Amino acid sequence: MQTATHPSNEVSYLDYKGKYKGIFGWIFSTDHKRIGLLYMYSMLVMFVVGVGLGLAMKLELIAPGKTIMDPGTYNAVFTVHGVIMIFMIVIPGLPAVFGNFFLPIMIGAKDVSFPKLNLLSWYFYVAGALLVISSVLFGNGTPDTGWTFYAPYSFKSGTNLLPAIFGAFVLGFSSILTGLNFIVTIHRMRAPGMTWFKMPLFPWSLYGTAWIQLLATPVVGITLVLVALERIFNIGVFDPALGGDPILYQHLFWIYSHPAVYVMILPAMGAISEIIPTFSQKHIFGYRAIIASTLAIAFVGYFVWGHHMFTSGMSGTAQYTFSILTFIVAIPSAIKVFNWISTMHKGSINPEAPFLWAVSFIFVFMIGGFSGLVLGALAANVHVHDTAFVVAHFHFIVFGGVGFAFFGAIHYWFPKMFGRMYDKVWAKVGWAFFTVGFLTLYSPMFYLGMMGMPRRYYDYLPEFHAANILSSLGSWVMTFGLLIVVINLFRSAKNGPIAEMNPWNSKTLEWTVPSPPPLENFDEIPVYGEKDGPYEY
Amino acid sequence: MEHVAQHSDPHYDQEASKMGMWLFIFTELLLFGGLFIVYAIYRFMNPEAFQMAGKELNITIGAINTIILLVSSMTIAMSTSSLQKKNKGLTVLLLEITIILAVIFLINKYFEWGVKFDHGIWPGSEHLLNDLGKGEILFFGLYFVMTGLHALHIVVGLVIIVVALNKIQKGTVNADRPSLLENAGLYWHLVDLIWIFLFPLFYLIH
Numbered sequence: 070m071q072t073a074t075h076p077s078n079e080v081s082y083l084d085y086k087g088k089y090k091g092i093f094g095w096i097f098s099t100d101h102k103r104i105g106l107l108y109m110y111s112m113l114v115m116f117v118v119g120v121g122l123g124l125a126m127k128l129e130l131i132a133p134g135k136t137i138m139d140p141g142t143y144n145a146v147f148t149v150h151g152v153i154m155i156f157m158i159v160i161p162g163l164p165a166v167f168g169n170f171f172l173p174i175m176i177g178a179k180d181v182s183f184p185k186l187n188l189l190s191w192y193f194y195v196a197g198a199l200l201v202i203s204s205v206l207f208g209n210g211t212p213d214t215g216w217t218f219y220a221p222y223s224f225k226s227g228t229n230l231l232p233a234i235f236g237a238f239v240l241g242f243s244s245i246l247t248g249l250n251f252i253v254t255i256h257r258m259r260a261p262g263m264t265w266f267k268m269p270l271f272p273w274s275l276y277g278t279a280w281i282q283l284l285a286t287p288v289v290g291i292t293l294v295l296v297a298l299e300r301i302f303n304i305g306v307f308d309p310a311l312g313g314d315p316i317l318y319q320h321l322f323w324i325y326s327h328p329a330v331y332v333m334i335l336p337a338m339g340a341i342s343e344i345i346p347t348f349s350q351k352h353i354f355g356y357r358a359i360i361a362s363t364l365a366i367a368f369v370g371y372f373v374w375g376h377h378m379f380t381s382g383m384s385g386t387a388q389y390t391f392s393i394l395t396f397i398v399a400i401p402s403a404i405k406v407f408n409w410i411s412t413m414h415k416g417s418i419n420p421e422a423p424f425l426w427a428v429s430f431i432f433v434f435m436i437g438g439f440s441g442l443v444l445g446a447l448a449a450n451v452h453v454h455d456t457a458f459v460v461a462h463f464h465f466i467v468f469g470g471v472g473f474a475f476f477g478a479i480h481y482w483f484p485k486m487f488g489r490m491y492d493k494v495w496a497k498v499g500w501a502f503f504t505v506g507f508l509t510l511y512s513p514m515f516y517l518g519m520m521g522m523p524r525r526y527y528d529y530l531p532e533f534h535a536a537n538i539l540s541s542l543g544s545w546v547m548t549f550g551l552l553i554v555v556i557n558l559f560r561s562a563k564n565g566p567i568a569e570m571n572p573w574n575s576k577t578l579e580w581t582v583p584s585p586p587p588l589e590n591f592d593e594i595p596v597y598g599e600k601d602g603p604y605e606y
Numbered sequence: 607m608e609h610v611a612q613h614s615d616p617h618y619d620q621e622a623s624k625m626g627m628w629l630f631i632f633t634e635l636l637l638f639g640g641l642f643i644v645y646a647i648y649r650f651m652n653p654e655a656f657q658m659a660g661k662e663l664n665i666t667i668g669a670i671n672t673i674i675l676l677v678s679s680m681t682i683a684m685s686t687s688s689l690q691k692k693n694k695g696l697t698v699l700l701l702e703i704t705i706i707l708a709v710i711f712l713i714n715k716y717f718e719w720g721v722k723f724d725h726g727i728w729p730g731s732e733h734l735l736n737d738l739g740k741g742e743i744l745f746f747g748l749y750f751v752m753t754g755l756h757a758l759h760i761v762v763g764l765v766i767i768v769v770a771l772n773k774i775q776k777g778t779v780n781a782d783r784p785s786l787l788e789n790a791g792l793y794w795h796l797v798d799l800i801w802i803f804l805f806p807l808f809y810l811i812h
Contacts, residue, residue, distance in 0.1 A: 182622045249629045257622045287633045291640040295751070303730035304747035305740070306644055311747075312740025317647060321640055 078587035081488065085588045099184035100588060105170030106486070107191050108161060113555075115157045115198060120548065122150040127510070127544040129527055130537050143527035144213035145228075149205055151216030152233060156240045157198055159471045160329055163336035164282075165194070165247060167478050168275045170486060172251060174579040175269050177260025177597075179589040182253040186246055193243035200236030204229045215525065217326070218293065220307035220318035224300040231297060238293045241286045244332070248282030251275050260578070262597030266360075269577045269603035270353065273360050274339025277367035281328045281335075285371070289325030292318065316381055323374035331370040333467055334434075335363060337474030338405055341427050344481050345409045347575040348424035349416025352604045355408040362401030369398045379450045388447055395445035402438055406431060421573070422496035426477030429504050433473060437465030440515065455525075458518020461511045469507065476500070476554060483558065484568030488585040491561035499553035506547025513540045577603045623785040627792050634759075638800055641752050645807060648744045655741020657812055662727075663749070667718050668809040671711050672801065678707035679798040682767070682791045692781050694774065701771045704794070708764050715757050719750075749808055756804060759797045766790045 082102045089097050095107060125146055129136045138146065169187065173180050181187050205211050208229025214222050218237075223230060255276050259268065296318070298304050305311030307318045346353040353359065375383060375391030383391075409431060418424070440462040443449045453459065484490050513536040518524075522533045529537065571580040582590055649656045685700035726733030729747050738746075770790045773779040779786045 182619065183626060186626075245633050249626055249633075252629055253622050253626045256625060257619055283629055283633055284636055287637040288640045291637045294755075295644070298729070298751060302728075302747075302750075303735070304751055305729075305743045306648070306747055306751075311735070312648075312652070312744045314647070314651075317644065321643070 078589055078592055080587065081583065081585040082588050083487070083585050097188075099180070099188050101169050101173050101180050101184065101187060102486075102586060104187050104191055105166050105168075108165040108169060108194065111191075111195060111198065112158055112161065112166065115153050119150055119153040119158060120551070122146050122153070124544055124548060126150065127541045130529070131541040132537075133529055133531055133534060135527070138527065140527045141213065144215075144525070145205075145211035147525060148212045148215050149201075152201055152212070152237065155216050155329075155467075156237050157194075157201070159333040159467050160240075160244060161194065161247070162333065162471050162475055163340060163478060164251070164275055164278055164332075165191075166475075167271070167340065167482060168247070168251060168336060171482060171579050172254060172272055172275055173258065174582060174586060174590050175272050175577055175603075176255065176258060176263060177578050177591065177595045178254065178258035179591060179594075181250050182257055183250050187250055190243045190246035190250070193239050193246065197236045197238075197240035197243060200232045200239060204232035204236065208232070217322060218296060219322075220296060220299070220313075220315040221309065223296050224308065231300060234293050234297050234300075238290055238297075241290045241293075244282045245286045245290075248279035248286075251279040252283065255279075260595050260597055262599075262601070264597075266357065267597055267602055270342035270356070270359055270363075271336070271339040274335045274342070274363050277363040278332050278335045281332050281367050281370065285325045285328040285332075288321060289329075292321040292325070316378070319378050319381055320374070323377045324371075327374040327377065328367075328370045330466070331366055333471045335366060337430070337471050338363070338402075340474045340478040340481070341409060341430055342405070343575075343577065344423045344427040344477050345412050346416075346604050346606070347481070347573050348419045348421060348427070349413050350419070350574065350606050351412055351416035352606055353408070354411035354414075355404070356604065358404055359408050362404040365401040366398060369394065369401070373398055376445050376450070379447060380454045392445055392447050396442065399438060399442060399445075402434075406435060419573075421480075422491075422493060422500055423477045423481035423573075425497060425500050426473050426480060429500070430470065430473035430477060433465050433469030433507065437462060437469055440465065453518050455523055456518035457514040457522045457524055460524045461514035461518060464511045464514075469511075472507075476503070479558065481573070482579070483561070484572050485579055485584050485586070487562045487565075488568055488583075489561055489563075489565035490568040490572065491565055492557055495553060495557040499550050499557060502550030502553060503547055504550070506543050506545070506550050509543025510540055510547050511543070513537070513543075576605055618783065620783075620785050623789060624792075627789040631792060631796050634796055634800075638752075638755070641748070641755070642803070642807075645748050645752070648741075648748065652739075652741030652744060655739050656745050659738075659742045659745035659749075660808060660810075660812055662722075662725075663809045664718060664721070665809050667714055668805050671714050672805050674707050674711050674714075675798045675801050678704045678711075679795055681707070682794050686784065686787055686791050689774065689779075689784055689787055690781055697774055697787075698771065701767060701774070705764060705767055705771070708760055708767070712757060712760060715753070719753075722746075752804055753808070756797070756800055759800070763790070763794050763797050766793060 082100055085100075087094055087098065095103055098104065125137065126143065129138050129143055129146075169181070210228035212226070212228050212230045212233045214226055214228075214230065218230070218234060223234070255268070255272060295304070295306050299307055299313075303311065306313045307315050309315060342353060342359055373391060373394045375387055376395045379388055379391075409427075440458070444453065444459065444462055480491065480496055517533055517536050517540075520533065522529050568584050570582075570584055573580075578595060579586075581595065681700045681704045685697045685704070688696040688700060722728065727746055728734070729750050734743055734746060767790050770779060770787045773786060
């Protein structure tokens with residue numbers, strides 16, 4: 070469709086030779102597509118570590134008593150697993166990889182507003198990751214507080230917590246800068262004629278996400294600084310012995326960390342909102358309702374943090390308020406689910422791998438969402454608080470939501486990113502193993518939690534044995550599926566058949582540029598006419 | 607990338623840099639906002655101790671520092687206007703005055719903290735932990751954290767202003783491309799504004 074005229078646009082971003090050669094052509098590149106891939110590869114490395122730690126925990130829990138590690142090691146393992154998975158995988162996840170890669174192309178821009186800042190935020194990401202890893206490798210003892218760094222244990226524990234806390238702070242900085250960049254890019258760089266309500270839904274979800282990243286992250290930043298200062302100088306703000314209040318730490322921590330859940334899930338929902346219409350070949354149902362629910366989630370999400378603290382000591386009024394707000398935040402999520410289902414209704418469904426991931430996303434997300442309502446109800450919460458039920462709930466939402474959406478998104482955009490198609494049969498086989506394994510791994514934890522098995526223990530009572538065996542088996546099946554998916558994608562990126570420019574017959578702008586896209590994406594900035602839209606099938 | 611450098615002019619978007627700076631200022635406000643919440647809660651819980659401890663602080667130095675920051679905010683705003691009027695000499699002079707004022711602020715802060723240290727008051731000091739109550743421990747803990755973080759912001763602001771000054775002398779920041787100076791000004795006003803809240807909260811409320 071396009072004849073390249075710009076000298077830099079004759080080759081793809083993968084082949085482009087800039088000032089620097091080899092690996093320096095990547096780590097000094099301000100090209101948003103290369104930065105997206107830098108994030109993806111660095112995340113993959115951390116993800117392998119996180120999955121390994123998760124498997125180790127499941128192996129420990131395959132039988133009561135000590136199986137492969139002692140209690141202290143188990144505490145360290147779930148702490149590092151949590152810190153890696155939350156701060157380095159699911160929070161940056163979709164925005165940093167697909168947001169960086171596709172946001173500018175989808176709104177018809179050549180890059181983000183601040184390309185150098187974009188690269189800087191990746192440097193912060195790497196620096197934060199290295200700091201966290203250094204807390205594992207050096208010092209006396211791996212952090213053992215859990216990823217929440219709850220006071221007062223986070224400054225009483227003798228383990229090497231400072232680098233981990235500082236690492237989380239630096240990762241927050243990376244997140245803030247990415248959010249800032251995206252907001253300005255969306256405001257300033259949309260193609261002529263692309264009004265707010267002609268913008269595709271993935272950029273819309275990134276917009277909502279970016280505001281949360283921007284406004285919530287500084288609060289946890291300062292909270293982590295206070296914990297660090299508490300450790301070094303005994304300033305007293307969270308230390309009850311010096312007059313401070315550890316519950317205040319929990320409030321400040323969750324004021325960020327609950328909205329952070331929406332930083333994880335909103336872009337995932339955005340990617341699903343791209344995949345469903347494409348593979349139904351139908352206009353998205355309720356375009357404006359999806360946007361409104363995105364913004365509603367971003368807004369209401371700030372006011373529900375107290376539901377993490379129902380048993381920590383809060384007034385009854387506060388508990389009722391946080392409980393009702395928690396129920397309210399479920400409504401916009403449900404609106405989205407109805408919209409996706411209605412989009413599929415009477416569409417020409419094409420059950421390719423991305424669609425399968427998207428549909429299973431809806432399934433696991435609904436289970437995660439409904440179990441969230443159980444936790445949001447005050448009476449039920451007291452019963453299952455800090456049990457395996459909670460672990461099952463947030464893995465269904467965080468791993469089920471973000472993980473399934475991430476794999477859906479990579480299978481959807483892969484031909485655009487690498488110019489090659491993956492093996493479609495193996496992609497579906499990988500999906501099947503992953504989904505079955507996922508459900509086998511986490512579903513028994515709902516049962517275990519209801520029966521009263523607490524989380525964060527390396528041991529359990531004999532009556533919980535059977536369900537734990539099932540769960541551990543599931544972890545192996547899921548990892549097997551994961552291996553198939555990753556190997557298939559890696560092989561195909563090198564040797565897959567050359568992909569067409571628009572293999573799924575999608576209508577958004579990224580499919581109008583060559584695969585893989587050239588350095589500056591477009592030779593001519595596209596112009597959106599009166600009747601153009603992202604979902605006009 | 608080479609290519610981007612060649613075509614950097616069409617990529618220059620003054621509105622975008624200003625918007626980016628405002629967004630960054632939001633994050634700074636929320637960073638300090640967290641501290642202000644902590645302050646408010648502990649003041650509410652320990653009203654008398656906070657009142658007593660506040661009397662330890664030197665209102666005169668605090669007031670002088672407030673005036674210094676307000677004047678420096680004025681000089682940097684004036685330098686922005688004079689850059690628009692293409693008066694390079696005056697712009698440079700006004701920025702130099704701003705830098706000197708910022709350094710004086712830091713020197714005052716140094717002596718102010720020094721006096722506290724001489725009285726045996728620093729976070730975790732024996733005098734603080736053994737002789738004073740929990741409310742005082744919290745007050746001075748927050749005092750050092752909040753004024754310390756603010757001083758850190760002064761240092762960052764100083765660095766930005768020095769960079770802007772350097773680029774104005776080189777001519778890369780000029781009347782047509784004033785973003786860096788304008789953003790330095792915005793940041794400096796933010797630092798000033800935060801002090802405007804810190805000063806009464808710690809020094810004046812008795």
